[in-house]
Amino acid sequence: MTVNRRDFIRILGAGAALGLSGLPYIASANDLLPKRNRRIVVIGGGFGGTIAAKYARMADPSIEVVLIDRDRSHFACPFSNLHFIGKRDIGENEFGYSKMASTWGVKTLFGEVTAIDGATKKVVTEDGFVTYDRLILSPGIDFRFDEIEGYDAKATPLLMPHAWKAGEQTRLLKKQLDAMSNGGTVIIAIPLSPYRCPPGPYERACMIASYLKQFKPRSKLLVLDSNEQIASKPRLFSAAWDEHYKGIIEYRAAHKVTKVDTKAMSVDTGVEEIKGNVINVIPAQKAGLIAGGAGVLGEDKKWCPVNPITYESTKVPGIHVIGDAASVAPMPKSANAANSQGKMCAYNVVQLLNGKEPMDPTTVNVCYSYITPDQAVTISAVYKIGADGKLTDNKTTKTTANIDPYITRLEAKYGVGWMTAILDEMTS
């Protein structure tokens, strides 16, 4: 350790006090963790960043790793849809970072990152700054609220929850469903691809429909999809809706919500205004805000183009981007993809810091989607770098064959195993 433990806590304490008092930081005055060694800074303690921090330490414990997040704990999004049917409480999805420090020697800093300067290799937080040799950015998503007329970034989610960042928003949507009377209308508005978790909105439709079928059978679920068709596992979701939720789910493809009215509790598709009792508008998405500040957004101004071998930004050298924020098609924006990318990125960042060439990465994705409380379908793939230097799935992308009860029940059991394991990997 380059900083003794007591000093580190003192620095953290001072920083936190400064933050609480609301004083503006003086960037140059407060080096939060003077760098005396080779250092990787990781921003974002979700599925990508936490794993990148842990495995960078596994790859080379002589390199210092600092993990920065605004919060001391994080709510995982996978399985959050099971909260709506009471199958899994969202509280079970919360995880912290204590083992990152005690088991792996990752230094953790908590505070809002306000700026990143790729030229001087400096990360500025509300409390001061830290410097890095290489930065791994795993900022997740933010929303393109401005694309929906009448949408207020602060007020609207409290009335029409997106529940697309898990935690309080998940609880709010569940409360609204519980408060709704039998015979009400629920609306889910799905954004254009790409967005976080391609099958997520359709799984949510299944879980909410299952809740309605069980507790409020006279109610309806209207799914307004901006996309031309179901964006993930279309055959399986269509089959599940026919089999289990006929008369409850009404699905309309190519119906993009362009306007919301929280007073009238209505959404507008440009063709018609539709009222709902519970309205779940999932806005279109982009890389987490800090990516814009770091200058790593691509020409689309939404996502971050990267080299698929090292995940180094094609915009700013020394900054690597992983997880939902990165453009690494054909990989989806999923938790398992972020986990896999975090590992490959960490190992290659360590290679580069050791003056070596990067290594050939292999990444895996698995997404579990529940179609009933005890049945699930999956999509999985293995990704490699093709001869042309681009990422390819070599036609390994495959789904559960059909919604046969034996296999989907088995998938649902293994899904719980997957969730247990992937959370454990970040907290052990």
Place this chain on the structure above:
Amino acid sequence: MLIAKSRRVVIFSVAMVAALPAWAVLPATPEMLTLTCYACHGTRGASAGPLQPSIGGQNPKYMFDTLKRYQSGERPSTVMGRIMTGYSDPEIKVISEHLSKQPFVAATHQRDVNPTKAEKGKAIHDQYCKKCHQDNGRDYSEGAGILGGQWMGFLKLVFEEYKAGKRPMPKEMLERIDKVSDEDCDNLAHFYASQKH
């Protein structure tokens, strides 16, 4: 100021990326190639359960054969077989060997082990299983994976699949498992889950 600085860098880095295929990309180390397994099977193959087996410390030949059976579909699965189609034989060999060098870590939260059932399970084990699954199922061989110390959920599921004919097994085992009742399979699961390493 920040943006102006990075814009100059853009040209440089795009040129760099365009030249990338000319870079020597080294083959992944066995450790790097194996990392993706850990998302489901635990760090270094020590499973956090409840349904995935610990794969660290298994016999490399047994592991290679098992992964190949998943790949071909000979052993039916949900995602395992699909994922294995993404790996070549040399890669599967490297992964199997790397995993065999990791410690086998017994499941840590076996609070649901019933000692009476485990004892009954031991009698069944001694009568039918121990010839191949030696040292109370803790030993490994080219033909059998480590059972002792696996998660109860995993063991129960495997026995269910054997009994339902959903999981192929050697003829020798088929003849024996036919003689073991469902209840005794459950007892066996308790026995193996109770094993410490």
